[in-house]
Amino acid sequence: MRSRHAGSEAVVRRSADPWSVTSEWATKRLHSAGHLHTGHVLAMQIKELESKRGAVTTAAELTYSPDATGDPPRKVVVKQCNDFLFWSGYLEALFYSRLVSQTPDLATPRCYDVCLDRERKAYLLLLHDLTDTHSLLYSPSGSAGPAPEQLAQIVDQLAYFHAHWWEHPRLDSADFDVPVRGPVRLAQALPAHTIRRMCDGRLAADVPTVEAELGSRTPAGWREFTVAALGRWADLLITRTGDRKALTLVHGDCGYWNWMAPTEPAQGRPVVIDWGCCARGLGVYDVAYLILQSDLPRATQREVERPLLERYHSQLTGHGVQSYGWSQLLHDYQLAIIANLLIPFVWRDVSRHGMTMDAFHAWDCAELLTGIA
Structure with a gap:
């Protein structure tokens, strides 16, 4: 689910909706949440940024009465959706x-x-709009991808976040037993029967559908590879995640398009947005997704890949994760590469397939998928 703004997507409007975004609504919510002590919102200048499948992204600039006190925001991003994307919204609201x-x-x-x-x-969700101080690493008009130093800063944040949630009891909640929409769906640590049902469904319905939609853009050998990979994937993922060891909370859509960099480097680190795909899973999946979907030149990707993995492992250890060895991380990275090869199911986009196949061969992932060369 690719975000295009500071706090992602949001605001579904219905005339009788009690959450309809108006000055009166904003006054009530900001008072209730303790951000506006006195006074009220005089006006909201609203700009719709994106609308899809029952979700609308809205940016709003708020003007307050002269007697307003507290720390009310001047610019916000409102995310609102219903029904089709509700579970992603639920997880982001939970986060x-x-x-x-x-x-x-x-x-x-x-x-x-x-x-x-x-x-x-x-x-x-009512989120702070960062666009005065930050800009997306992704640009709809095209981008060369993040700089290596930005990738390093992002990996540091991922290690900190993953270390906190490492084998955390909260991850045993039923909230994390439901498949998430988006690219993380085939990498989630779900109950075994759910993983098998999902893989069976992909084989029966999605492989021919995606191939038909891609048409001439389908990479040579993609169908054969994907059928073979899905045939083994359930067993691989269940074997690795069934005991819930070395699992954490992952962002799930950790591409560079969901990070905002400060316009002035002295303002700090990149900021991560759009938590609608957060899930229980392998922490290094976020790192693999970040690298393999980075749009970096292939030579640059190969150059930074191992140093970033080493940095991630070192940071995890520094944050207190002591029982996760380098060999286990490499095994999990192989699994994460395979999961990234299944992303065309979600995006109907194979533009990064070649880069991920390069990683598949470079890291000897075929050894996990018997019969695939």
């Missing part, structure tokens, strides 16, 4: 309402309010 406070050193947008209605399958 901001209950989880993010436990990792205060993670650079992510401040959340001013969370509204969640499971019965209506609707959610809303």
Whole structure:
């Protein structure tokens, strides 16, 4: 799920919706959350940024009455959706309402309010708009990808975040037993029967559908490889994750398009946005996804890949993860590479397939998939 803005996607409008974004609504929510002590919102200048499948991204600039006190935001991003994308919204709401406070050193947008209605399958987030001080590493007009030093800063944050949630009891919650929409779906540590059902469904329906949609863009040998990989993937993932050892909370869509860099380097580190795919899984999946979907030249990717993995492992250890050896990380990285090769199921996009296949061969992933060369 590729985000295009500071706090991602949001705001579904319905005339009778109690969460309809108006000045009165914003006043009530900011008062309730403790950000606006006195006064009220006089006006909201709203700009719709993106709309898809029942979700709309909205940026708003707020003007307050002269008697306003507290720390109310001037610019916000509102994320709201319902039904189709509800589970992603639920997980993001869960992250901001209950989880993010436990990792205060993670650079992510401040959340001013969370509204969640499971019965209506609707959610809303009110997030700080960072566009005055940060810009997306991704540009819709094209980008050369993040600089190696930015990748290193991101890996440091991932290691900190993953270390905190490493084998955390909270991950045993049923919240993390539901398949997530988005690229992480084939890398989630789910119950065994769910993993098998998902792989069977991909084989029966999605392989021919994706191949038909890609048409002439389908890479040579992609169907044969994907069928063979899916045939082994359930066993591989269940064997690795069934005992819940060395698992953590992952971002799940950790491409560089979901990171914002400060416009002035002295302003700090890149900020991560869009937590709608957060899931229980292998921490190094986030690192693999970041590298393999980076749009870096292949030679540069090969050059930075191992140093970034070594940096990640060192940082994990430094944050207190003591029982996760280098050989285990490499095995998990092989699994993460295979999971990245299945991403065309989600995006219908094979533009990075060649780069990921290079990694598949460079890291000897074929040894995990008997019969695939």
